[in-house]
Amino acid sequence: MQRAPVDARGASHDDERVGFVVTPEDRDWFDRCRRSWDFGARVRRNLERSVTRVPALDRIVRNALAVYYFPGMWTWSRSIVEPLVERSLHDAGFPYPAFDFVQAYARFAETVDHFTPLRVETEVDAHVLHPERSGAELAAPDGGAVLYRDRIHLFVVEETSGDDAYWLVVHRMLDDQHGWASPDQLALDERALLACWAWEHVFLVSVAGVQYNEVRVSPPEFRRERIAYTDAEKSGAARRLAIRAAQMIAAPPLGLDPTPQWEHCARCEFRAPCVALNRGEDATALLAERYRPRPPDELEPGRLGGQSWGMGRGAAPPRFGD
Numbered sequence: 001m002q003r004a005p006v007d008a009r010g011a012s013h014d015d016e017r018v019g020f021v022v023t024p025e026d027r028d029w030f031d032r033c034r035r036s037w038d039f040g041a042r043v044r045r046n047l048e049r050s051v052t053r054v055p056a057l058d059r060i061v062r063n064a065l066a067v068y069y070f071p072g073m074w075t076w077s078r079s080i081v082e083p084l085v086e087r088s089l090h091d092a093g094f095p096y097p098a099f100d101f102v103q104a105y106a107r108f109a110e111t112v113d114h115f116t117p118l119r120v121e122t123e124v125d126a127h128v129l130h131p132e133r134s135g136a137e138l139a140a141p142d143g144g145a146v147l148y149r150d151r152i153h154l155f156v157v158e159e160t161s162g163d164d165a166y167w168l169v170v171h172r173m174l175d176d177q178h179g180w181a182s183p184d185q186l187a188l189d190e191r192a193l194l195a196c197w198a199w200e201h202v203f204l205v206s207v208a209g210v211q212y213n214e215v216r217v218s219p220p221e222f223r224r225e226r227i228a229y230t231d232a233e234k235s236g237a238a239r240r241l242a243i244r245a246a247q248m249i250a251a252p253p254l255g256l257d258p259t260p261q262w263e264h265c266a267r268c269e270f271r272a273p274c275v276a277l278n279r280g281e282d283a284t285a286l287l288a289e290r291y292r293p294r295p296p297d298e299l300e301p302g303r304l305g306g307q308s309w310g311m312g313r314g315a316a317p318p319r320f321g322d
């Protein structure tokens with residue numbers, strides 16, 4: 001039974017409208033710098049840079065791995081599937097030899113894939129819990145639901161000794177800045193914990209943890225790490241999310257002062273207007289010239305409430321967006 005959302009002051013609402021959506025990126029930037037969050041968050045100024053987006057390498061590889069693990073083709077001969085994966089890479093502009101990458105990945109995967117894929121690239125919307133009222137869900141000031149939205153790379157089942165264990169698989173791309181993750185880094189992966197919690201919250205199935213699929217594209221290198229997460233870790237992350245979400249929708253709004261630190265400013269797409277504002281200048285013209293409203297969310301295959309993919313044998317793989 002669906003629980004009615006309750007606003008931060010404790011008033012109950014029956015309204016099932018979506019009032020506020022929190023993404024992992026919103027959550028991260030809210031903690032790093034409120035000014036950047038204010039510029040970019042969909043529920044705030046909702047801006048992005050006016051440049052043509054080129055699919056990032058990690059998205060190109062993730063889309064190809066979604067073809068590799070597409071449930072409807074899992075029992076097909078790999079000699080049929082691997083050329084489809086290679087074509088996905090090639091068509092998306094993968095800048096390295098696609099055949100070599102796919103062959104290297106297939107050799108690695110057959111030693112560690114002890115599961116059956118059930119869903120790939122699936123968006124999940126989970127109702128954020130109320131930070132103070134046990135069993136209640138948080139409502140936005142307009143009475144609509146507050147949702148946490150993330151995209152799950154892969155959901156799998158392992159059958160061991162007659163028991164089914166469900167896992168999320170996260171594809172983690174390595175590059176010059178990001179090497180193999182340490183055990184503590186994975187144990188403290190807040191986004192992964194929230195992904196487990198959100199999946200459990202929506203599908204009412206227990207998730208054992210995350211299998212990290214670490215991928216370096218050139219030269220191709222791979223590693224698989226299994227991190228089991230406890231219920232206490234998952235519920236702790238959900239509680240921290242609830243507190244942050246309540247702060248985001250607080251009335252009156254929290255201060256939006258910038259928090260400059262080069263570690264995150266280097267990755268901030270709002271550096272130019274931020275510097276202008278810090279100098280006491282008017283950033284209105286700069287924002288109008290170089291930024292635009294983010295396009296609306298598209299309903300993507302696999303999203304709850306959206307189109308479902310065929311899972312049976314013979315089902316064609318989907319085309320994945322950027």
Ligand code: SF4
Nearest residue numbers: 033258260265268274
């Ligand atoms: S440049 Fe730094 S201080 Fe300015 S908005 Fe971005 S993250 Fe915040």
